[in-house]
Every structure is written in structure tokens, then in C-alpha cells.
Amino acid sequence: MNAADLRLPVDVPSTALxxxxxxxxxxxxxxxxxxxxxxxxxxxxxxxxxxGRRYGVVGGTGRVLDAVENFRFDSGVLDFLADRRIxxxxxxxxxxxxxxxxxxxxxxxxxxxxxxxxxxxxxxTFAEAVLLETVILSILNHDSAVAAAASRxxxxxxxxxxxxxxxRRTHELAAVAAARAAYVGGFxxxxxxxxxxxxxxxxxxxxxxxxxxxxxxxxxxxxxxxDSLGGxxxxxxxxxxxxxxxxxxxEIAGPELGAVRIDSGDLLLLAHRVRQQLDELGAAKTxxxxxSDLDEYAIASLAAAPVDAxxxxxxxxxxxxxxxxxxxxxxxxxxxxxxxxAPLRPxxxxxxxxxxxxxxxxxxxxxxxxxxxxxxxxxxxGPVPAELADRQLLVQLVRxxxxxxxxxxxxxxxxxxxxxAGLPMSAIQLSRGxxxxxxxxx
Amino acid sequence: MNAADLRLPVDVPSTALxxxxxxxxxxxxxxxxxxxxxxxxxxxxxxxxxxGRRYGVVGGTGRVLDAVENFRFDSGVLDFLADRRIxxxxxxxxxxxxxxxxxxxxxxxxxxxxxxxxxxxxxxTFAEAVLLETVILSILNHDSAVAAAASRxxxxxxxxxxxxxxxRRTHELAAVAAARAAYVGGFxxxxxxxxxxxxxxxxxxxxxxxxxxxxxxxxxxxxxxxDSLGGxxxxxxxxxxxxxxxxxxxEIAGPELGAVRIDSGDLLLLAHRVRQQLDELGAAKTxxxxxSDLDEYAIASLAAAPVDAxxxxxxxxxxxxxxxxxxxxxxxxxxxxxxxxAPLRPxxxxxxxxxxxxxxxxxxxxxxxxxxxxxxxxxxxGPVPAELADRQLLVQLVRxxxxxxxxxxxxxxxxxxxxxAGLPMSAIQLSRGxxxxxxxxx
Numbered sequence: 067m068n069a070a071d072l073r074l075p076v077d078v079p080s081t082a083l084x085x086x087x088x089x090x091x092x093x094x095x096x097x098x099x100x101x102x103x104x105x106x107x108x109x110x111x112x113x114x115x116x117x118g119r120r121y122g123v124v125g126g127t128g129r130v131l132d133a134v135e136n137f138r139f140d141s142g143v144l145d146f147l148a149d150r151r152i153x154x155x156x157x158x159x160x161x162x163x164x165x166x167x168x169x170x171x172x173x174x175x176x177x178x179x180x181x182x183x184x185x186x187x188x189x190x191t192f193a194e195a196v197l198l199e200t201v202i203l204s205i206l207n208h209d210s211a212v213a214a215a216a217s218r219x220x221x222x223x224x225x226x227x228x229x230x231x232x233x234r235r236t237h238e239l240a241a242v243a244a245a246r247a248a249y250v251g252g253f254x255x256x257x258x259x260x261x262x263x264x265x266x267x268x269x270x271x272x273x274x275x276x277x278x279x280x281x282x283x284x285x286x287x288x289x290x291x292x293d294s295l296g297g298x299x300x301x302x303x304x305x306x307x308x309x310x311x312x313x314x315x316x317e318i319a320g321p322e323l324g325a326v327r328i329d330s331g332d333l334l335l336l337a338h339r340v341r342q343q344l345d346e347l348g349a350a351k352t353x354x355x356x357x358s359d360l361d362e363y364a365i366a367s368l369a370a371a372p373v374d375a376x377x378x379x380x381x382x383x384x385x386x387x388x389x390x391x392x393x394x395x396x397x398x399x400x401x402x403x404x405x406x407x408a409p410l411r412p413x414x415x416x417x418x419x420x421x422x423x424x425x426x427x428x429x430x431x432x433x434x435x436x437x438x439x440x441x442x443x444x445x446x447x448g449p450v451p452a453e454l455a456d457r458q459l460l461v462q463l464v465r466x467x468x469x470x471x472x473x474x475x476x477x478x479x480x481x482x483x484x485x486x487a488g489l490p491m492s493a494i495q496l497s498r499g500x501x502x503x504x505x506x507x508x
Numbered sequence: 509m510n511a512a513d514l515r516l517p518v519d520v521p522s523t524a525l526x527x528x529x530x531x532x533x534x535x536x537x538x539x540x541x542x543x544x545x546x547x548x549x550x551x552x553x554x555x556x557x558x559x560g561r562r563y564g565v566v567g568g569t570g571r572v573l574d575a576v577e578n579f580r581f582d583s584g585v586l587d588f589l590a591d592r593r594i595x596x597x598x599x600x601x602x603x604x605x606x607x608x609x610x611x612x613x614x615x616x617x618x619x620x621x622x623x624x625x626x627x628x629x630x631x632x633t634f635a636e637a638v639l640l641e642t643v644i645l646s647i648l649n650h651d652s653a654v655a656a657a658a659s660r661x662x663x664x665x666x667x668x669x670x671x672x673x674x675x676r677r678t679h680e681l682a683a684v685a686a687a688r689a690a691y692v693g694g695f696x697x698x699x700x701x702x703x704x705x706x707x708x709x710x711x712x713x714x715x716x717x718x719x720x721x722x723x724x725x726x727x728x729x730x731x732x733x734x735d736s737l738g739g740x741x742x743x744x745x746x747x748x749x750x751x752x753x754x755x756x757x758x759e760i761a762g763p764e765l766g767a768v769r770i771d772s773g774d775l776l777l778l779a780h781r782v783r784q785q786l787d788e789l790g791a792a793k794t795x796x797x798x799x800s801d802l803d804e805y806a807i808a809s810l811a812a813a814p815v816d817a818x819x820x821x822x823x824x825x826x827x828x829x830x831x832x833x834x835x836x837x838x839x840x841x842x843x844x845x846x847x848x849x850a851p852l853r854p855x856x857x858x859x860x861x862x863x864x865x866x867x868x869x870x871x872x873x874x875x876x877x878x879x880x881x882x883x884x885x886x887x888x889x890g891p892v893p894a895e896l897a898d899r900q901l902l903v904q905l906v907r908x909x910x911x912x913x914x915x916x917x918x919x920x921x922x923x924x925x926x927x928x929a930g931l932p933m934s935a936i937q938l939s940r941g942x943x944x945x946x947x948x949x950x
Binding site: 081083084085086087088089090091092094095096097098099101104106108133143146147150152154192196199200201203204205207208209231233234235236237238239240241243257258259260262263269270271272273274275276277279280281282286289290291293294295304305306380383384389390392395396397400402413414415416 | 575724731733
């Protein structure tokens with residue numbers, strides 16, 4: 067594919083270009099130095115959670131597996147790299163045959179994590195593993211940030227469903243990934259059709275203020291909507307006067323009206339008033355949906371209000387104050403020579419400045435207390451203690467280049483709910499605090 | 509295309525699915541009500557700048573034009589909409605022929621904006637214009653947020669080049685758009701190969717700590733890099749001991765060494781120390797690149813340090829605290845009947861809650877004072893005053909469905925520099941403050 071042929075504003079021919087240039091220049095230098103084939107272990111982890119957060123949520127693992135499978139250098143990509151003289155001829159030849167043939171282990175999607183948790187481990191030659199740094203971090207840092215925000219919102223919402231509506235507030239494809247991560251974190255549905263198409267997430271949505279304003283009166287607009295979408299639709303009642311709109315909505319749709327949506331004003335006050343009015347009009351089953359710059363705190367503050375569903379946009383897709391995680395991809399062990407049998411040696415940056423990390427290929431386990439509640443995230447480089455053997459967190463995702471752990475999105479969503487239930491109760495407090503589990507290194 | 513055929517983790521068949529479901533249900537209801545063909549004017553604007561910011565930067569206009577051209581409902585999309593019963597048969601038939609045939613006007617990309625500035629105006633039938641809401645807002649809200657952060661960083665950096673390195677901190681395709689927006693805002697280059705491929709932005713990058721750790725010694729790593737990439741490369745000097753690394757770097761590459769990169773520690777202190785050391789080693793032309801969680805304030809604090817270039821990641825792609833703009837897409841005028849000659853009537857939401865807007869199709873102009881410095885953003889709905897006729901900000905981007913204002917990215921970049929130069933000096937203060945221009949409504 068030539069750049070001139072591109073049509074979609076987001077077209078790229080493969081995931082191989084979601085890569086920082088230095089990965090290819092490192093590859094070139096390592097190929098020439100004869101070090102490219104040293105067996106290497108890279109790990110993804112974060113040194114800290116976002117300030118005040120008590121747990122992180124692994125989001126994007128399934129997308130990582132797709133990205134690794136599609137990480138190929140076709141002729142369009144190779145032509146680009148050659149034209150711009152990004153790498154030399156031997157490197158281009160090596161890239162032409164590239165596919166990842168190593169192993170990937172990781173915390174399964176939806177699992178929670180803490181500072182130092184090895185959420186993903188990539189093993190292969192240095193050459194094949196170093197290339198995946200950027201695309202893996204892009205996906206995990208973005209998706210995990212959204213999943214964590216979604217999880218907190220879902221905790222705040224309790225049994226009430228959450229609707230993801232943030233597409234307009236983020237990049238058009240980040241929006242699709244955000245809807246997916248929100249679903250993992252506990253959201254019920256999305257307004258984003260691309261997310262419905264791509265990931266089979268339930269989509270919802272009925273009308274905006276523009277629809278009311280298009281018509282000669284709110285009455286005409288409501289009638290048009292009910293005529294076309296039926297009485298179970300959701301009518302938006304805050305374009306002019308909410309009380310008058312609710313009255314008219316029930317008059318037109320009947321007491322079987324599905325729901326009304328309130329998108330502005332004092333939601334707490336309005337929800338109570340509208341509920342009372344709906345009940346008085348005989349529309350006791352008509353639901354109330356609220357949408358208007360909600361975050362987990364606003365959702366929690368509406369817990370006692372007669373609200374049936376929340377629509378969340380901006381704060382969801384921007385991670386509720388933390389739009390990215392600080393996951394890094396670090397070489398933690400490598401062999402001294404090429405070949406599968408050369409022993410691995412732990413390595414780590416040692417300079418000043420706080421960016422140090424712990425060398426060695428790691429396992430991780432979550433240790434329960436006597437009541438079965440998690441009490442520590444245990445990370446180690448040696449043998450796994452017997453009592454933690456069946457508490458290990460990393461599962462194999464890719465074996466010899468083949469994906470072995472593909473799963474439906476609902477599995478990640480269910481796993482997240484279970485993981486959260488296994489944490490101490492303080493995990494679900496919205497207030498700022500420390501990570502609910504300490505990380506212990508063995 | 510069937511969802512099962514998708515390979516890339518981001519595959520979508522066209523931009524038509526970057527759409528909230530309610531746009532299609534509104535379309536269906538309007539088609540049935542006979543109101544879908546009423547001529548309508550939608551405008552994109554923001555009610556406020558991010559807190560403390562003095563100006564906004566229009567980013568993404570070029571991507572909007574691509575997205576509108578690719579907004580087509582092919583059979584794969586139509587099958588999806590039919591299978592999920594998202595819209596009815598008449599609506600599917602209407603969508604099959606869809607292409608936007610209206611007009612789009614807007615602030616050209618790179619221009620600055622203020623609260624109330626009509627940064628984009630879409631005119632057509634209600635049906636054809638309502639569908640574009642989400643994709644237009646996604647692009648403008650994301651790209652403008654990054655462009656604004658980039659602009660502030662470029663102001664802080666002065667003549668020193670800025671390198672965009674944030675791909676790993678955001679969604680893999682948001683990263684490509686972010687690199688593009690950063691370039692518009694004044695960045696010189698990007699680490700992201702996809703951005704180089706897609707938008708022809710210069711790419712840079714040499715090596716990471718992993719490359720040093722791969723080798724048996726830092727000396728081996730530096731030699732491998734210089735052997736392959738030449739003496740003009742940039743060596744990363746903070747894996748172990750910076751002073752020793754700098755000494756060795758010059759020993760291996762010679763005094764012609766291109767640059768050293770410092771990625772951790774006290775950058776101010778280290779830059780001074782490394783500069784002195786390089787000068788003493790005869791490497792007076794060797795540059796110093798710093799990278800480590802920089803934002804505009806950190807860049808400004810290094811203004812007096814001997815730094816030659818800045819690499820910026822997280823804070824750039826997350827809009828330096830403001831990852832999205834609050835742009836909205838509102839119906840501001842529409843006809844009472846179908847057809848091109850029915851007169852337009854201003855419309856606006858009138859409910860409580862602060863989400864009101866001003867009806868009517870708007871023009872905008874930037875009024876200069878006697879010295880030619882901008883003093884007000886003037887927005888009006890009536891005739892344009894003669895003295896502002898040649899100061900108007902909106903240009904036609906699409907005429908009758910045809911894009912008429914495509915331009916190279918450098919044009920947007922140059923325009924941004926000129927727009928900033930036309931503002932009062934206080935625009936380039938990094939401190940928090942009000943918008944530097946008041947918005948006046950006529």
C-alpha cells in the first residue's frame with residue numbers, strides 16, 4: 067500500500083508501523099553486532115498507580131494479541147522504510163520475514179494489578195521482542211486507563227447499568243477501544259456503532275436536542291420519535307421545560323414509555339421531580355436516564371436518587387483524570403549468546419533518577435489471607451513457593467508465535483468482577499488512598 | 509466486510525460507523541416524519557477553554573475532510589445495521605446512497621479559537637448533516653487538545669526543536685493523530701513511524717536502555733550503535749553512570765558524535781554537567797537531548813540550560829492535563845420545510861442548566877487594534893460589518909460535497925505560528941489566565 071492510496075483518515079497497512087523508530091534502529095545495530103538473536107525477556111509493569119487509585123485493571127490484552135498477529139512488514143511498509151532510509155538493506159530483508167515466534171505470558175484481561183505486577187511478559191530473541199514495545203504499550207496504557215475508570219464507575223453505579231457515550235470526546239478509534247475497555251470494566255452498552263460492529267458490544271441511543279429543534283414543536287418531535295421508534299423509546303426531556311416535556315412525553319407515548327433522558331441541570335433534583343411526576347402520570351415503569359458530565363463521584367452522589375441508568379462520556383474515555391497508565395516495557399533478562407539454550411542473566415538500568423527496575427524473569431501470585439481475601443501481590447524471580455503455586459497470575463497467551471488464549475470479551479468482564487470481589491473491601495472506596503494490596507518481592 | 513474478517517485490531521470498513529447510534533435513529537424518525545430534508549445548519553464550538561488556557565488551537569480539520577469523504581455505508585456496514593435492527597428498511601435504503609452533498613465552512617487548521625468561536629459549520633439537509641456529529645467531534649476534540657498542548661510546549665521551547673514521543677502513552681491510532689496535531693502546533697518531528705508513513709512527518713529515534721542492557725557492556729552497546737548508525741547518532745547515556753557514559757561515548761564516536769540523550773535524573777543539573785564535560789572532551793558540537801516526563805513547564809524551566817532538543821511523550825498526547833476539548837455540534841438554524849429555498853430559522857436549546865447556546869448561522873472575525881494586534885473575537889449572525897469583511901475567519905472547506913480546501917500539513921503549521929504572532933503578548937504566558945481575546949456577539 068502506498069501512502070497516496072490511503073482513504074480512511076486512520077489507514078495503516080499493518081500494526082508494524084505502530085512503532086517508535088528507535089526500535090528499528092536498535093534492531094539494525096543489534097543485527098550488525100551479532101546480538102540480535104540473544105534470547106530476551108521483556109516485561110510490562112508500572113512503578114505506581116495513578117495518584118489515589120487503589121487498584122489497576124488490565125485492559126487491552128485481546129487487542130494486543132490481534133496486534134502481534136498483524137505485526138508484519140508488507141511491501142508498502144518496507145518501501146516506506148527504504149525510501150526514508152530508516153534502516154539498511156540487511157535489516158529490511160530481516161523484517162520482510164518477520165513474524166513473532168516467541169512466547170507471551172500475561173495477567174489475563176480484566177484482572178487487577180498493582181505497582182510492580184508483571185502484567186505482560188514477552189520472550190523471544192531480542193530482535194523479535196524489541197519491536198513490539200510501542201504497540202503493546204499503546205494498547206495496554208490506553209485500554210487499562212479506561213478500564214480502571216469504568217470499574218470505579220461501575221462500583222459507584224451498583225446494579226444500575228452504565229452506558230458508554232464518550233466517542234465524541236476522544237480519537238475516533240480510541241473511542242472504539244474505550245467502549246471495549248469500558249465493557250470489561252463493567253459498562254453495559256455503548257453509543258458507538260463501531261464498537262458494536264467490531265466487538266459486538268450492545269449499542270443504544272435514541273435522540274439529541276437537535277431532533278427536537280428540527281421540528282416545529284417539542285410535541286411534533288416526540289410524536290415523530292414515538293411513531294418511528296415505538297413507545298419503548300427514550301425521550302429527551304430537557305430541551306425546553308422538563309416538567310412540560312415529561313407531561314407531553316407520557317401523553318404521546320402512553321404510560322408504557324420506555325424512558326426519559328435528562329442531560330442538563332441539577333440531576334439529583336430533577337430525577338426526584340421527574341420520578342414523582344412520572345408516577346403521578348401512571349408511568350411507574352418509565353425509566354430515568356441521566357447524562358451530563360458524569361464521573362464516578364457524580365454517579366455515587368446520585369445513588370439515592372431515582373435514576374435507572376447513567377450515560378457517561380468525557381470522564382470515561384479520558385480515564386477520569388488519568389488518561390494513560392504509566393506502564394513501561396523493560397528488558398529484564400537476556401542471554402549472553404544466541405540460541406535457545408544460553409542461560410538468561412537478569413539485567414536492569416542502574417542510573418540515578420528513580421527509573422530503576424528489578425531484573426529477572428518474574429512470576430506473580432496473589433496471596434489470600436485465612437478468609438480467602440487477597441492480602442498481598444507477590445512477585446518473584448526464583449522458584450514459586452508451593453503455597454502460591456495455584457495462585458499464580460500469569461497465563462500463557464502466545465506459544466511459539468501462536469495465540470493460545472483468545473477469549474470472548476464477556477470472559478474478561480466476568481473475570482474483572484471476580485477479581486474485584488477477591489480484594490479487600492477498601493478496594494471499592496472511591497476516596498483517594500494507597501493500593502489495597504502491597505507488592506512483596508521474593 | 510464481515511466482522512469475522514477483521515484482522516487489524518482497529519479495522520473498520522469506513523468512517524460511517526464512527527457514529528453514535530442516536531444519529532441513525534434520529535435519521536429514521538425524521539425520514540418517517542418528513543422532516544429529514546429540512547435544510548439545517550450545525551455548528552461546532554466550545555463554551556469554554558480548558559481552565560487557565562489563553563487560547564485554543566484548531567487541530568484535525570484535514571482529518572475531518574478525509575472522514576467526511578469516507579463516510580459511506582457499504583454492504584458490510586448496512587448488513588450490520590440490519591442484523592442488529594438498528595434502523596428500519598427505508599432508512600437502510602437511504603443510507604446506501606449516502607454521501608455528504610452539503611457545504612462545510614470552518615476555521616482553517618492551525619488557527620486559534622476562543623469560547624464561542626464557530627470553528628466548523630456544516631450545512632445541508634438535517635439527514636445528511638446530523639450523521640456527521642460524532643466523527644467530526646471525535647477528530648476536532650482530540651486533535652485540538654493535542655495541538656493546544658503542543659503549541660504551549662513550542663512557545664516554551666523557543667527555537668529548540670521538540671520531538672513527539674508519546675505513542676506508547678495513548679491509543680495506537682490516536683498516537684498517529686497526536687503526532688500530526690503536534691506538528692501543527694510546532695513540533696519538529698515524531699518517533700512514530702505510522703505518523704511518518706501516514707502524514708510524512710519527519711521521524712527520529714536511535715536507542716533505548718534495552719539496547720545497552722542487551723550487550724555485555726555499555727562500551728559494546730555504544731560501539732554497536734556507532735558501527736551501525738554512524739558517529740552522528742544519539743547515544744543514550746543514563747543507563748549506568750552518566751559521566752562515564754559520556755566519556756566513553758566521545759571516545760568511541762569521536763568528537764563528531766551527534767548527540768547524547770538523558771532520560772532520567774535532574775535534567776537541569778545533568779545538562780550543565782554533560783555540556784561542560786562534552787566541551788572539555790572537544791565535542792563542542794555534540795548536542796544534548798533530554799526526555800523524561802516533560803511538559804511545557806518543565807521545558808520552560810530548562811530554558812537557561814544547555815539543552816538542544818526536547819523529547820515529549822505523555823503530557824503531549826494527553827493534552828497536558830486537558831486530553832479533550834469540550835467542542836459540541838449543535839443545530840443552530842433550520843428551515844420549516846424541505847427544499848433549498850425555505851428560509852432558515854435560528855434554533856437553540858432553552859432549558860435550565862447552563863447548556864444553552866446561541867441560535868443562528870454565524871460568521872466570525874478577529875478585530876485588530878490600531879497596532880494590528882488582535883483585540884476581540886467577533887461572532888455575529890447578521891450582516892458582517894464592512895470593517896471586518898476582510899478579517900473573517902471561516903473559509904469554505906467543502907462545497908456541494910466536494911472538498912475544496914485540502915492543504916499540506918505545513919500550511920496549517922505555518923498558519924498556527926502566524927495566528928499566535930497576531931495575538932496579544934499575554935497569549936504566550938504559560939501561567940493560568942483568561943482567554944486572551946474576549947468574544948463579542950453582534
